[in-house]
Amino acid sequence: MLFDIGHDELVGAVGASQVSRLSAADADRYGIHGEARDFLVTVGIPKSDSFYFWVEPFSPERLLSTDELIGQGWQLSVNVDGWLKLGSFPVTLVALAPDGVVHQLSEETQDMLATHSDLSSFVRTVVDVETFLQQYVPPADDDEAFHIRDSAMDAIQARVRSVDPLPFGSEYSEWHSIVDEIKDGSWV
Numbered sequence: 337m338l339f340d341i342g343h344d345e346l347v348g349a350v351g352a353s354q355v356s357r358l359s360a361a362d363a364d365r366y367g368i369h370g371e372a373r374d375f376l377v378t379v380g381i382p383k384s385d386s387f388y389f390w391v392e393p394f395s396p397e398r399l400l401s402t403d404e405l406i407g408q409g410w411q412l413s414v415n416v417d418g419w420l421k422l423g424s425f426p427v428t429l430v431a432l433a434p435d436g437v438v439h440q441l442s443e444e445t446q447d448m449l450a451t452h453s454d455l456s457s458f459v460r461t462v463v464d465v466e467t468f469l470q471q472y473v474p475p476a477d478d479d480e481a482f483h484i485r486d487s488a489m490d491a492i493q494a495r496v497r498s499v500d501p502l503p504f505g506s507e508y509s510e511w512h513s514i515v516d517e518i519k520d521g522s523w524v
Contacts (some may be wrong), residue, residue: 337371337456338499341463343379349463355380356390365394366420372436375455381422382459384466386523389423389430400431400441410446422458425510430458440510450502451509457500461511464492465518472524481521489515 346355357380358366363373381389392398400419405412419431419439428440430451438452452458468488474481493504493515503511517523 337375338454339456339460341379341456341460346379346382346459346463349467350382350384354383356383356392357381358391359393362391362394366399367418367434368420368432369434370436372432372455375459379455379459381455382462382466383423384462386466386469387423387425387462389462391420391422405441408446410441410448412448414448416441416448425514427513428510442508442510445508449506449508451506451511453500453502457496457503461492461496461503464495465489465514468492469518469523474521474524482519485519485521485524489519 343355343357357378358368358376360373360377363377368376376391381391383390398421400416400421402412402415402417405416416431416433419433422430422432422438424430425440427444428442431439431441432455433439436454437450438455438458439448440451441448452461472485472488475484497504503509504515514523
């Protein structure tokens, strides 16, 4: 994994009730292997008021279908059969490919984009943004408030980008919209 993040840190950031993990048996049924499997079983992914991500006991509805998405007008360049749905950003579905890469599938453009090289990058980014949102107390001065939000989001982007260029590497990554909206004060 690219980032060193453990279950205890994740629980500390979002609370035990907001961490979703898979059993080893369910990870196997979903076809998740290697480091991605170990991460979903031992660390988990965060749920929060800001982001809607989760993993749950095996359910076929949690797996993507290439034929179904193409039938809905999606433009897919790869077979996504069996990719695990992790949840969604405000306007995109987030899914885990068998190779451990996290992708966004945009409802708006009906295409997909690799957004995280692995689950640790995904969780690190979500946790850093969510931690800021939970701890942010807006000052009375609007300019100062913008400066605080702007500096915090720039720091998060720099931290993540220094290890994994994917989350902020494409102008089409939803992370850009999320960060811009936080900077503008829409999320706080």
